[in-house]
Amino acid sequence: MNLTTHYMGFELKNPIVPSASPLTRNIDNIRRMEDAGAAAITMHSLFEEQIEFEAEQFEHFFGYGTESFAEALTYFPKLNEFGVGPDHYLEMVRKAKEAVDLPVIASLNGISDGGWIDYATKIQQAGADALEINLYFLPTDQNTTSGEVEQIYLDVLANVKRHVTIPVAMKLGPYFTSLPRMAHALDGAGADALVLFNRFYQPDLDIEELAVMPHLVLSSSEELRLPLRWIAILYSHVRCSLALTTGVHRAEDAIKAVMAGADIANTTSALLQYGIGHITTLLNGMVRWMDEHEYDSVDMMKGSLSQRNVAEPAAFERANYMKTLQSYRGLR
């Protein structure tokens, strides 16, 4: 059985790649991912905003109350070795590279032009094999146009590509007016892969405390269908690689991802839920299914159920919804 796939120029031994999550904060976990059969590692994200926030916090709290009272001119020891900034993350990238014999894809979430460039450069220097850009821009200003939002994505990609030589993937959310147009533009701007889709935290409301609450829910297989559709639509229309993320919990989900046209299937929630060993379960399940259904290779499956290759391309379009509706009525 040949599970080999190609992603951003890397030949991967299979299409299962853990996506960015807190799991990779621990080098032992990364080793366990390799042992479980992962084809590559996507590191957790380096958040520029968090780094800036931490720096500001430390600056504030180290200085707070100092040089004010004669007996206590400071409140903390002076620490010369003090890693506020990306150093810890970069060290993790280095250690990950040392720890495993797999491509290591770093993930970056920036907030400023300088930050994107600076951190991307440092990530490359730290030895990452590729970089995933985790960009989430939530337009709340009513004067911001969709074109301006799209341009932000393109500018970030262009900036980063100008300063690094490693492959760069763009991880996107689904909220674009015209996703194909956006994908095409990013493809044209040099993206080496599109990762579809980023899941965003949606805040909840606490009606007892009259407050907004952060709310994190792990994905489920049900959520697979949104990226599945768009991978299927984009397959063969973009030059770059495609990664499906969100909703890959079972071997069938991974198979669907590949059949829709994804080069790799990212998984996180399932690993958080069932443990890192679930990678092996996914792979075994894929092999079993492929064996049962007489597929020799991933390549043979890839894109087979994409919009281009299915018998009913329109099923991926709006008619799909209409048809579903009609069939629903028919059942009544």
Added chain:
Amino acid sequence: MANRPIVTIDGNEAAAYIAHKTNEVIAIYPITPSSAMGEWADQWTSELKPNIWNTVPLVMEMQSEGGAAGAVHGALQTGSLTTTFTASQGLLLMIPNMYKIAGELTSTVFHVAARSLAAQGLSIFGDHSDVMGVRQTGWAMLCSNSVQEIMDFALLAQAATLEARIPFIHFFDGFRTSHEVAKIEQLTDDDIRAMIDDELVMAHRGRGLTPERPVMRGTAQNPDVYFQGRETVNPFYLKVPGIVQAAMDKFAALTGRQYHLFDYVGAPDAERVMVIMGSAAETAQHTAEFLASQGEKVGVLKIRLVRPWSSEHFIAALPPTVKVLATMDRTKEPGAAGEPLYQDVITALMESGKAQIRVIGGRYGLSSKEWTPAMVKAVFDEMTKPAPKNHFTVGIIDDVTFTSLEVDPSFTIESPKVVRALFYGLGADGTVGANKNSIKIIGEDTPNFAQGYFVYDSKKSGATTVSHLRFGPTEIRQPYLIESANFIAIHQSVFLERFDVLAKAAPGAICLLNTYYSKEEVWDKLPRVYQQQLISKGMKLYVIDAYAVADKTGMGGRINTIMQTCFFAISGVLPRDEAIAAIKESIYKTYGKRGEKVVQANYQAVDDTLANLFEVPVPSQATSALELPPPVPAAAPDFVQKVTAEIIAGRGDLLPVSAMPVDGTFPVGTAQWEKRNLALEIPIWDPDVCIQCGKCALVCPHATIRIKVYPQEELAGAPESFQSMPYKGKEFPNWLYSIQVAPEDCTGCAACVHVCPAKNKREPRFKAINMEPQPPIRQREVENYDFFLGIPDIDRRTVNIKLVKTNQMLQPLFEYSGACSGCGETPYIKLVTQLFGDRTIVANATGCSSIYGGNLPTTPYTKDASGRGPAWSNSLFEDNAEFGLGMRLTLDKRLEFARELLQAHAERIGPELVDALLQADQSDESGIYEQRLRVAELRQRLATIQSNGESRALTHLADIADVLVAKSVWIFGGDGWAYDIGYGGLDHVLSTGRNVNVLVLDTEVYSNTGGQMSKSTPRAAVAKFAAGGKRMAKKDLAMMAMNYGSIYVARIAMGANDAQAVRAIIEAENYDGPSLIIAYSHCIAHGINMTTANDQQKLAVDSGYWPLMRFDPRLTAQGKNPLQLDSKAPKIPLQDYIYNETRYTMLLKSDPQAAAMLLAEAQADVNNRWRMYEQLATLDYSHAAGH
């Protein structure tokens, strides 16, 4: 000549540098102003910096100075090169060991930042009381006068002690020299190696105890031989002066700096010579040289080696022409024939046949009192008189015993080549940090010499800082404050209202003012006194709205970089471009590790400053009608007007001796007169939303949110804006309820707003109490608060003290303290005073609570309308439990005496009254009230009986009758006291069974001295002396106390469960035996947001780190388990609590692996302890019923 680095450092760092280079073991304990020496040593060890033998010294924090001395003694006895650092009472705690160390002829150097001793009051500032208090211990004493000398003499002392075998105290003036930042030449390892003889080091080691060559030391000796043994050491002492001088000579050959045991400076033919030591010798030298240049025959003899005193060298150093000597002692020995130096000099002259030289002795500079050229001149002038004063004082006005000399304040010898700059700032605005940085820039980047000295006020929140900076082309030897400045920066416009900030402006000086008024508006906003001075002194005025620039450039409230840039831009100390480049380089050095954004924000602030800095033309006429307000209102009592107000106004130095209480006794209730107006925003109540829970008042650290409940008629005459609402409780039907802020006392911490649980239903961003800008509503709220205070306080008998919503109606008798904004300790103290303040005596350990409780000029402890309130005292750091026990013993004995007298004279007094007095139930407010009435009746009857000429015994009964009303003894202190230095005493006091209430304000570090580790510091937290994270778990003080079985013990956290905290405090107080309450006290040393700090208390409890509990021995007798757990099993991981605090997160950044390991261990601590508590709380005590 070696190429030595030039460094700009303070005295403490200079001493620590040599100590760390020349020792193997360092035992430390924090005490101001020496703490920084230990901190440096600990830091260098944690950074693996080696000594000259290329091994990293071992640094160990001890539980007290006594402990440090013991550890030092032990390490010395086993042959280690060992040192410690201390000051003041800390040095006195070392005395017993010092006798031993000297008696055993042991080589060591203790570095002492000399500080006043606590007598009529504590002082953290500098004089020689402490070192003179140990001059009899047999130690050599070497005195440094400047930062350079500290580095030099620290090495000389180390070299000499090894050769002499006599231990050395190396001392220098606390604060004035320990904290002065100066540009000096740093000795190299080669220099140090050249001075330290390895043969002597090995000889020292060879004298150490070892089982390989067993000997014994420390025998008990008897009358037959002790005396002779004591005399064996004489030859060693005789050799010391020669050894020190030889070391000085060797050092001179090495460095070019020649010192002598006594250094004479001034006119070679001087007739009047001042004998003096310490930083004051610098001022004396500077002045004498000036006077000599004017033809006066004066000189100064600077003493270096104080002990062993060498009369031979002293006499030899005097000019032969001398006729009069003035000995200047920076200490006082009441009742002595004279101060130590005076007596030494008299003896030396007498023994040398020079008795014809007249000697006058004087005292100066106690507690860092200024010692200026004018004072030096006053002494020299006195020496010209035919009958000069002896035993005089200088620097104060003594109008009681008339010891003081007249001083001409206009005498000054400041060089025109020296730039003298004064900066008035707030602690929070970063002024001092920026100035230290400017000194480094000028000191290290230019050929100029620089000097910086910083004066802080006594408050922890909103403290005023005054930076005194001098820059000049030659070495600056002026260890006194600037009296005539040619640059004055006012970093906060609020100072314009407080004191005359231009009083020290020299003619032609530049004034820089940070103000939100534009350059066009500002002139008209200046009080007249400033306009007049700007005109009459020909000054230039520059203004900038630094807060606007800070806000625009992302600096938040930090204006330090902006004001620093202004200083360089207009002072002309450096070319502007050069200065700005240097500032930016320094910003990068300082903030580079903190992230690019911080650096860029600072750069931007520098760049934007110049465009917003304007010169304001000074008109020729003063036009303002604005006058400076008086320091306290006219309604303040006489003592406050005459004394407190003068201290507040910065004129305390001018108060005469007669103004001061003779025994350190001060009135309470004075903080109310010091209106500091610190808060930019203050909380304002919204009755429409309020649910009357009282939490806002409970958590307020400064008692500036007040609640009153009152009949409607009390509202008559209320200001229009005064707010009230119907009271919701049933106990006061138809009464009104008001919450009112003290607008000028609030520090703006907003803890009240954060804790308020009531939200506006339409706009939940608003609560029942909301912050609003203070200036526009200040006057309105002042009037409201005045009216509020006039409403009678509630009758205590009618209040349910167990509920927060009702006990917060009680008047706090602890108000407006100078504690940090958002302090986590003060709400507990305030609550105690609300519940029992009218009958409380407080013993307060030295630390934060004694400073915000008792640091002049004002005290937050106050009294109620009947004149009752907490009586308070601070003894020491180490003895507070015993001190409080002593108070209890007085009460117990006095009560016993009173009861004896009542019983003995029952017939005459009236058996019914006596019986009622003896049997009174005083367990609640009504009981206390009734007993007070009985005591009043007793007094009345006694007065009648007395008038009939009855017995002396009844006179005593009348005198002590107050003791028949129950008194509450409280022992307050921090964890440094309770867990460390005072633990032995605390343990003993708790074991006595006496009725004392111990409140441990547990901040988990030595907060008052800047966050050093205590045994309360939790595992995984970073603290000073635990830079790599504390490796051991926090001591479970509660568990240790519970072991007795007879002590009431509680662990509380007001922010987690206020009802439990109230309950525990009430139970502790009414338990007729010892009680121990351990109170979680958040602190700025935790590195947290003080506004939301109560959330951390909740997380501490939820994580199981701080299990709430009460252990009530009374339950045992009822057959119940005395241990009650008041919080549930851990429900969040420890990291969800601790990683909100900088003290923990900084380890994540500095050493992530250690952080991970310690987190795991700390989590295990929590889990294990919870299991243990849980099991203990479920033990069956039914067998104990009735026992």
